Amino acid sequence: MTRIAFIGGGNMARSLIGGLIRTGVAASSIAVSDPQAEGRQALAREFGVAAYAENRLAAADAEVVLLAVKPQIMPAIREELREVFQRQRPLLISIAAGVRIDQLERWFGALPIVRCMPNTPALIGAGATGLCANARVSPPQRAQAQHILDAAGLTRWVDDEALMDTVTGIAGSAPAYFFALVEALEDAAVAQGMDRDTARALAAQTCLGAGRMLTESGESPAELRRRVTSPNGTTQAALESFARDNLAGIVAHAVAAATRRGGELAAELDKT
Numbered sequence: 001m002t003r004i005a006f007i008g009g010g011n012m013a014r015s016l017i018g019g020l021i022r023t024g025v026a027a028s029s030i031a032v033s034d035p036q037a038e039g040r041q042a043l044a045r046e047f048g049v050a051a052y053a054e055n056r057l058a059a060a061d062a063e064v065v066l067l068a069v070k071p072q073i074m075p076a077i078r079e080e081l082r083e084v085f086q087r088q089r090p091l092l093i094s095i096a097a098g099v100r101i102d103q104l105e106r107w108f109g110a111l112p113i114v115r116c117m118p119n120t121p122a123l124i125g126a127g128a129t130g131l132c133a134n135a136r137v138s139p140p141q142r143a144q145a146q147h148i149l150d151a152a153g154l155t156r157w158v159d160d161e162a163l164m165d166t167v168t169g170i171a172g173s174a175p176a177y178f179f180a181l182v183e184a185l186e187d188a189a190v191a192q193g194m195d196r197d198t199a200r201a202l203a204a205q206t207c208l209g210a211g212r213m214l215t216e217s218g219e220s221p222a223e224l225r226r227r228v229t230s231p232n233g234t235t236q237a238a239l240e241s242f243a244r245d246n247l248a249g250i251v252a253h254a255v256a257a258a259t260r261r262g263g264e265l266a267a268e269l270d271k272t
């Protein structure tokens with residue numbers, strides 16, 4: 001039974017711990033640390049995991065340590081954990097946006113490190129995660145990391161670390177894009193006189209249905225789009241409006257902004 005410690009017990013840690021418990025990992029093999037008593041105790045209550053105020057205690061005998069704190073918190077935790085890590089040499093997994101493997105090596109030592117980027121649908125086992133490993137990660141450790149993230153949904157290894165910020169741009173941050181689209185659909189229907197509740201239900205279910213067709217049908221997005229689009233019909237009218245407003249360009253700009261922000265987060269940490 002691999003002992004796993006989560007440093008930071010916020011939204012993403014909750015999603016990942018929930019996934020592990022759901023797939024049958026024993027609660028007794030999981031520890032979490034968070035300075036916020038309320039969140040920490042809620043995790044202990046809900047999942048039966050050991051919860052600590054001090055990171056050092058959670059990491060004390062862990063074989064895998066998963067960093068689930070905000071990138072900006074890294075400077076605050078590196079001193080206290082470095083010593084524990086030097087003794088134990090755990091597999092270190094980071095889910096922090098932007099934070100590069102060479103930075104983690106500099107702060108925490110020459111450890112086997114997997115940098116990954118999950119997303120919030122992990123909470124319901126429908127997450128999408130990109131992973132990237134340094135050369136110290138052994139094949140069993142690679143499998144271990146994948147096993148932990150598989151519990152949260154789909155995983156894909158991305159060998160070129162430079163693309164990890166792209167993973168953030170199209171997957172880590174992207175649930176919010178779909179939520180924003182549903183909000184916009186809802187607002188558009190309300191503006192045409194529909195009640196918000198009905199508008200939300202119809203738009204959200206359409207998002208779910210489209211997502212399931214994309215993942216379950218084996219068809220390309222382009223083919224699925226084509227089948228909705230009757231010649232000279234309503235969909236064609238809407239898609240032509242999207243094209244006139246340069247939807248593809250708008251999306252490319254947004255993905256570039258998220259990707260760039262990942263690099264900036266890392267650069268800001270280089271100064272600390």
Ligand SMILES: NC(=O)C1=CN([C@@H]2O[C@H](COP(=O)(O)OP(=O)(O)OC[C@H]3O[C@@H](n4cnc5c(N)ncnc54)[C@H](O)[C@@H]3O)[C@@H](O)[C@H]2O)C=CC1
Nearest residue numbers: 008009010011012034036068069070071095096097118119
């Ligand atoms: N929220 C998202 O959609 C995604 C977030 N991420 C990454 O996951 C990481 C965590 O994000 P969230 O869970 O959303 O944030 P969060 O704010 O919900 O969780 C972070 C937790 O860290 C705790 N914390 C603060 N200082 C600490 C310290 N010194 N030691 C230990 N714990 C400390 C906070 O009390 C909080 O509970 C970030 O690095 C983010 O980039 C990655 C993928 C998706």
Ligand SMILES: O=C(O)[C@@H]1CCC=N1
Nearest residue numbers: 097119168172173174
């Ligand atoms: O917005 C953020 O920085 C984090 C990383 C990906 C999703 N949320």
